Amino acid sequence: MISSFAWRNLWRNKLRSFVIITAVTLGIFAGIFLMAFMNGMVNDRVQTIIGTEISHIQIHRPGFMDSDLFTLRIANADSVVNVVNKIPGVSAATKRIVINSMAASAETGTGVKITGIDPENEKKVTSLYTKIIEGRYLDATGKNPIVIGETLAKKLKVGLKNKIIITVQDVNNNITGGAFRVVGIYRTDNNMFDEANVYVRNSDISALSGLDGKEAHEVAILLNNNDATEAAGKAVAACFPQLEVKDWLKISPEAGYLVSAMDQYMYIFMVVILLALCFGIINTMLMVIMERVRELGMLMAIGMNKLKVFMMIMLETVFLSLTGGVLGIVGGYFVTRYFEHAGINLYFWKEAFASMGYSAMVYPVIEPGTMIIVTIMVIVTGIFSSLYPAYKALKLNPSQAIRS
Amino acid sequence: MSIIEIKGLHKVYDGKSLPVYAVNGIDIKIEAGEFTAVVGPSGSGKTTLLNIVGGLDEPTEGEVFIDGVKITGLSGKEKTDFRMKNIGFVFQAYNLIPVFTAKENVEFILHLQGKPKAERERRTKELLEAVGLGDRMDSRPNKLSGGQQQRVAVARALASKPKFILADEPTANLDSKSTDNLLEIMEKLNREENITFLFSTHDQRVVSKARRVITIQDGVVVSDIRK
Ligand SMILES: Nc1ncnc2c1ncn2[C@@H]1O[C@H](COP(=O)(O)OP(=O)(O)O)[C@@H](O)[C@H]1O
Numbered sequence A: 001m002i003s004s005f006a007w008r009n010l011w012r013n014k015l016r017s018f019v020i021i022t023a024v025t026l027g028i029f030a031g032i033f034l035m036a037f038m039n040g041m042v043n044d045r046v047q048t049i050i051g052t053e054i055s056h057i058q059i060h061r062p063g064f065m066d067s068d069l070f071t072l073r074i075a076n077a078d079s080v081v082n083v084v085n086k087i088p089g090v091s092a093a094t095k096r097i098v099i100n101s102m103a104a105s106a107e108t109g110t111g112v113k114i115t116g117i118d119p120e121n122e123k124k125v126t127s128l129y130t131k132i133i134e135g136r137y138l139d140a141t142g143k144n145p146i147v148i149g150e151t152l153a154k155k156l157k158v159g160l161k162n163k164i165i166i167t168v169q170d171v172n173n174n175i176t177g178g179a180f181r182v183v184g185i186y187r188t189d190n191n192m193f194d195e196a197n198v199y200v201r202n203s204d205i206s207a208l209s210g211l212d213g214k215e216a217h218e219v220a221i222l223l224n225n226n227d228a229t230e231a232a233g234k235a236v237a238a239c240f241p242q243l244e245v246k247d248w249l250k251i252s253p254e255a256g257y258l259v260s261a262m263d264q265y266m267y268i269f270m271v272v273i274l275l276a277l278c279f280g281i282i283n284t285m286l287m288v289i290m291e292r293v294r295e296l297g298m299l300m301a302i303g304m305n306k307l308k309v310f311m312m313i314m315l316e317t318v319f320l321s322l323t324g325g326v327l328g329i330v331g332g333y334f335v336t337r338y339f340e341h342a343g344i345n346l347y348f349w350k351e352a353f354a355s356m357g358y359s360a361m362v363y364p365v366i367e368p369g370t371m372i373i374v375t376i377m378v379i380v381t382g383i384f385s386s387l388y389p390a391y392k393a394l395k396l397n398p399s400q401a402i403r404s
Numbered sequence B: 001m002s003i004i005e006i007k008g009l010h011k012v013y014d015g016k017s018l019p020v021y022a023v024n025g026i027d028i029k030i031e032a033g034e035f036t037a038v039v040g041p042s043g044s045g046k047t048t049l050l051n052i053v054g055g056l057d058e059p060t061e062g063e064v065f066i067d068g069v070k071i072t073g074l075s076g077k078e079k080t081d082f083r084m085k086n087i088g089f090v091f092q093a094y095n096l097i098p099v100f101t102a103k104e105n106v107e108f109i110l111h112l113q114g115k116p117k118a119e120r121e122r123r124t125k126e127l128l129e130a131v132g133l134g135d136r137m138d139s140r141p142n143k144l145s146g147g148q149q150q151r152v153a154v155a156r157a158l159a160s161k162p163k164f165i166l167a168d169e170p171t172a173n174l175d176s177k178s179t180d181n182l183l184e185i186m187e188k189l190n191r192e193e194n195i196t197f198l199f200s201t202h203d204q205r206v207v208s209k210a211r212r213v214i215t216i217q218d219g220v221v222v223s224d225i226r227k
């Protein structure tokens, strides 16, 4: 009966309840949607890091990642690729030559990372070939083709068919250069990446630096999904005890930080929203109690004890918060689910997003676990907001309350 | 043993500037089955007296015994419990829980007492029929007249099978017809069920129905007449 009493009390002042319930609904809706939005942005960024930039797992000679030493090469890279391809969870693998060097056009020069790839295998591992915006991806045709990023093309003031001179050290430590012709220009969501990375055929860069074509600095592995990272990483490491095996979380710790930092920010944000709502709820409930002083006095007079009065006010407050909370959570969930497929196009801020490495197309995603945590937070807020008003009600003196 | 025994009762309020002597030395004994009116002009101390007798307030001095139990000096918690089990209250105004129907208002007391559902239903029905509201059980207070509301309040006061019913100016907000009707029901309950009533009033017609009239003025008893 107490809970039915509290529930009906909630609707005594419909307008006031409606206003506060709407505030709670909107606040929680906004909180959930924003969480999903940021989560979607971060997920997308992480997928880009994996899909375009680093893959799930990379294999190098120990020390290569720190020094980029030309001499730290994996001798039999093709057999490494073959072994890796048989490990469960692995989708594809490819070998690369990686040289940090200079690229120069007729106008100017700059430092770049030259990656020599197997064009067909690379397609299975990274999505570079889908990012070509002008010209074409690397293939077996043409002499010394090169694919460069849009930002680098602008910086070097080169376009398709223009020549770029690449300067590298060869196996005998002699400086040697080669002319490469731009056949394709790519664009990812990350401008800085585009400016620093150029792609050539593995065979061309091997020839230029005097390698035999079987060697590579790096083997990159794409897995079937992110969750397989740890298991596959261990399996790969077990196969190549002499080599260094690192997964994307270790190669790009900022990707991992990004996820956990964003999570924290979002919860802080949610707490701020809930705190603000909490004050609104407390204020409403204090008004309720002021209005019902006489009724509360009467209830205490006829024998409703303090615990029951406290429970009643607490329930009314929790109902008030939860009604809005449930609407906000359900609304936030369905709207998020809708945009999870439809996506939100922030075309207007495209440039700003790209300079930070983010896509302007955002697909909000919310995990069930997050929804559960938010729900718990809303319930806790309701209970917390009820404490002071319920305490106020207890302080009433029945004989005074009835007289008032 | 008297059902109510009031001994040397004083109540002093801290007034704005001077202390207010609302009850100024009252001794009364009320026996089971009495139908007593406390009469006096406004400000004479009726409410103060009834509130102390009902365990809603503490006297400055003196003692109140209900059926031999000293209730003055009990803790707030003990008093609430005592009120729930032993005293039926009817107030001048604002008697009922507006979000509950007549039936639920009566049932609520039984719920507070922890009575099982079946007993609550049966007794609630009995009581509302006894006050002539068997057909208005599912009406909310705002759909009932003042007189009907006050009759629900009497039914509610009776629900807990209290030792007596305490009613502070129960008819003050009622028209004369409703007043007569309410008093009739109270008298009938008193006569047939031997329910003890202690009520305050300053309405002469109500006074004439009482079988014992205690008149107070400035916080002291000036006359105590049994008819
Ligand atoms: N809380 C209070 N503080 C100060 N004075 C009070 C308070 N309650 C009642 N009084 C005073 O006590 C006197 C008796 O009041 P009350 O018992 O309400 O009389 P009645 O019910 O007969 O009208 C009045 O003078 C009233 O103003």
Ligand SMILES: [Mg+2]
Residues within 6 Å of the ligand: B046, B047, B048, B169
């Ligand atoms: Mg009074």
